[in-house]
Amino acid sequence: MTNAPVRLFRQEVIDHNKNVWLGKITLISRIPAWVIALFSLFVLVAFLLFLIFGSFIRRVNVAGEAIIYPHPVEVFAAYPGIVEKSFIEVGSRVNKGQKLYQIDMSRVTSSGNASQKDVETISQQLAKNQDVINKLTASKQETITNLKHQLDYYQKAYQQSRSVLADSLLATSDMEKTLSEYSRYIKSGLITKDQLNNQRYMYQQQQSVYNNLYAQNTGNALQLINIQSEIAVKSAEFDNQISQSESQRESLKREYSDAEVKGGLVITSPMEGKIESMVVTEGQMVNTGDTMVQIAREQSRAAYLVFWLPNDALPFVRPGEPVNVRYDAFPFEKFGQFPAEVVSVSSIPASVHELNSYKNSPLNSDRTHIASYYKTIVKLDRETLSYADGELNVSSGMKAQATFFLESRPLYQWMLSPLYKINHSMTGPLSE
Numbered sequence: 216m217t218n219a220p221v222r223l224f225r226q227e228v229i230d231h232n233k234n235v236w237l238g239k240i241t242l243i244s245r246i247p248a249w250v251i252a253l254f255s256l257f258v259l260v261a262f263l264l265f266l267i268f269g270s271f272i273r274r275v276n277v278a279g280e281a282i283i284y285p286h287p288v289e290v291f292a293a294y295p296g297i298v299e300k301s302f303i304e305v306g307s308r309v310n311k312g313q314k315l316y317q318i319d320m321s322r323v324t325s326s327g328n329a330s331q332k333d334v335e336t337i338s339q340q341l342a343k344n345q346d347v348i349n350k351l352t353a354s355k356q357e358t359i360t361n362l363k364h365q366l367d368y369y370q371k372a373y374q375q376s377r378s379v380l381a382d383s384l385l386a387t388s389d390m391e392k393t394l395s396e397y398s399r400y401i402k403s404g405l406i407t408k409d410q411l412n413n414q415r416y417m418y419q420q421q422q423s424v425y426n427n428l429y430a431q432n433t434g435n436a437l438q439l440i441n442i443q444s445e446i447a448v449k450s451a452e453f454d455n456q457i458s459q460s461e462s463q464r465e466s467l468k469r470e471y472s473d474a475e476v477k478g479g480l481v482i483t484s485p486m487e488g489k490i491e492s493m494v495v496t497e498g499q500m501v502n503t504g505d506t507m508v509q510i511a512r513e514q515s516r517a518a519y520l521v522f523w524l525p526n527d528a529l530p531f532v533r534p535g536e537p538v539n540v541r542y543d544a545f546p547f548e549k550f551g552q553f554p555a556e557v558v559s560v561s562s563i564p565a566s567v568h569e570l571n572s573y574k575n576s577p578l579n580s581d582r583t584h585i586a587s588y589y590k591t592i593v594k595l596d597r598e599t600l601s602y603a604d605g606e607l608n609v610s611s612g613m614k615a616q617a618t619f620f621l622e623s624r625p626l627y628q629w630m631l632s633p634l635y636k637i638n639h640s641m642t643g644p645l646s647e
Contacts, residue, residue, distance in 0.1 A: 265626065266625070266626045266630065267625060267626075268625070272620050272621070272622070272623045273531075273620075273621040273622050273623075273624070274618050274619060274620050274621060275524075275525070275527075275528045275618070275619050275621060276616055276617070276618055276619075277522045277523060277524060277525075277528075277591075277616070277617050277619060278522070278523070278575055278577070278614070278615075278616055279520050279521050279522035279523065279575060279591075279593075279614075279615050279616075279617060280520070280521055280573060280574060280575040280612055280613060280614055280615060281518055281519070281520055281521075281542075281609050281610065281611060281612065281613040281615060282518075282519050282520070282521055282611055282612075283511070283517070283518055283519075283610070283611040284517045284518075284519060286611070287491050287509045287510060287511045287512075287611055288485060288486055288488070288509070288510045288511075288512075289506045289508075289509050290315065290482060290484070290485065290506070290507050290508045290509075290510065291504055291505065291506055291507065292318065292482070292501040292502065292503060292504065292505045292507055293480065293503065294318070294320055294480055294503060295320065295500075295501060295502045295503055296318040296319055296320035296480065296500075296501060297318065297319045297320075297498065297499070297500055297501075298316055298317075298318055298319075298495050298496065298497050298498060298499050298500075298501060298507075299317045299318060299319040299497070300316070300317040300497060301315075301316055301317075301493070301496065301497050302314045302315055302316065302317075303315050303316075303490050303493065303508065304490065304493075305490055305491075305492060305493055306489065306490060307489070307490050308487075308488070308489050308490075309484040309487065309488060309489075309490060309510065310484065310487050311484055311485065311486050311487050312483050312484065313483060313484045314481055314482070314483055314484075315482045315483060315484055315507070315508055316481070316482040316495070316507060316508075317480070317481050317482070318480045318481075318482065318501065320480060334471065337467055337470050337471040338471065340467050341464065341467050341468070341471065344460055344463055344464045344467060345464065347460050348457055348460045348461065348464070351453055351456050351457045351460065352453075352457060354453065355449070355450065355453035355454075355457070358449050358453070359446060359449065359450060362442055362445055362446045362449065363446065365442050366439065366442045366443065366446070369435055369438045369439050369442060370439060372435050373432065373435035373436055373438075373439055376428060376431050376432040376435050377432055379428055380425070380428045380429055380432045383421070383424055383425040383428045384425060386421055386425075387418075387421045387422055387425045390414075390417060390418045390421050391418060393414060393418075394414050394415060394418045397410065397411050397414045397415075398411065482507060484510060485510075486510060486512070487512075488510040488511050488512050489510065489511050490508060490509075490510060490511075491509040491510060491511040491611075492508070492509045493507075493508050494506050494507055494508060494509070495507050495508075517594075518595050518609045519558070519592055519593060519594055519595065520540060520555065520592070520593040520594075520595065520615055520617065521573060521590060521591070521592060521593075522590075522591045522593060522615075522617050522619075523565065523570070523576055523577050523588035523589065523590065523591070524560065524588065524589045524591050524619070525586060525587075525588060526586065526587055528619060528621055529560070529589050531619075531621035531622050532557060532560055532591065532619055532621070533557065533560070534557050534558060534559055534560065535556060535557060536556070536557045536619075536620065537554060537555070537556060537557075537620070538554075538555045538556065538557060538593050538617050538618065538619055538620075539552045539553070539554065539555075539617065539618040540552060540553045540554070540555045540593070540595070540615055540616070540617050541553070541615065541616045541617070541618075542609070542613060542614070542615050542616075543613075543614040543615065543616070544613055544614070545607065552618075553595070553596070553597060554596045554597075555593045555594060555595050555596060555617070556593065556594050556596070557591060557592075557593055557594075557619075558592040558593060558594045559591070559592045560589060560590075560591050560592075561589045561590040561591070562589075563589075564587035564588060564589060565588050565589065565590045569590070570588065574612060575614050576588075593617060595609065
């Protein structure tokens with residue numbers, strides 16, 4: 216049997232002495248426990264009240280641009296060429312029909328200026344065509360005058376033959392009565408048969424004269440009709456030839472205008488107004504359809520903003536609601552935001568053509584993103600900004616950002632929105 220070592224101290228005493236240097240833990244608090252509990256309850260109640268009665272307004276930032284009503288008028292180049300001369304300056308006022316630019320569109324070949332030669336050739340053709348028209352007009356007048364003289368002559372002859380025919384008819388009637396009396400006389404034995412035959416012969420001669428006069432009078436009447444018809448026919452023929460020549464002249468005039476245009480074109484102002492901006496300058500090449508100048512109307516103008524609302528913002532934006540506006544040209548860190556008011560909101564999505572007509576539309580910003588957008592017009596409260604003893608004006612096409620304020624909900628609804636989505640996903644078919 217082995218002898219176990221004898222220990223002077225118990226194991227518990229040894230473990231206690233190992234940890235005694237750490238000291239005894241003592242919790243000392245000057246704030247009573249009930250105060251801490253009451254403060255915790257207050258914080259919890261305040262947080263719950265904040266969740267219940269506090270609200271959050273959802274907002275959306277939308278890009279847009281400024282527009283001016285009435286819109287500035289853009290003058291385009293109708294033909295390609297080089298700006299030879301400018302008659303205007305930015306800020307100057309112009310009248311309707313006033314010259315703006317002169318464009319050189321002439322073509323020069325080895326034989327000289329082709330456009331100028333075309334103009335000279337067509338000008339000569341116009342002169343010849345006018346000479347032909349003048350000759351046709353003179354020939355028409357001379358021919359119609361001669362025919363009218365013939366008509367007057369035959370009218371006089373017709374009147375004279377008609378009068379002679381009436382006298383001949385009267386004489387023939389008298390001789391017919393005399394011949395009847397001679398027939399009675401021979402039965403009574405007052406005259407001889409030779410006298411009767413002689414009277415009958417004279418009556419036949421008079422009747423022959425009457426027939427000749429009648430044929431002559433009828434011929435004069437027919438000649439009158441023929442001359443009148445010839446006057447109408449000749450007049451129509453000359454008018455037709457003159458009309459053809461005039462049509463040819465109009466065609467030559469159009470060719471002359473085109474030839475002049477090919478040589479040089481003058482751009483004029485379509486309205487009265489103020490030169491807002493000059494896109495091209497002297498010596499610059501322009502193509503067909505290029506914008507050359509913008510003219511603003513002199514009448515009172517109003518500045519608006521056009522924004523494009525997405526689908527999820529449409530139900531919450533109404534006319535009359537306030538909007539915060541920021542301009543890219545006037546950084547809001549320095550100039551701040553500006554108040555505005557919604558004027559109108561379209562009820563149908565904007566078409567692709569309408570979106571393309573605005574430089575800052577979502578379609579032009581990101582063509583890969585396809586969605587429906589609704590045109591929203593916003594009226595500015597202020598169209599000018601004061602800065603450094605001067606004014607900054609809002610101009611057409613200026614890029615802007617707007618904050619639209621949408622629905623307002625209590626905070627707890629925003630926190631529980633995932634539960635609403637779960638509830639919506641679990642709902643079955645609706646009965647109503």
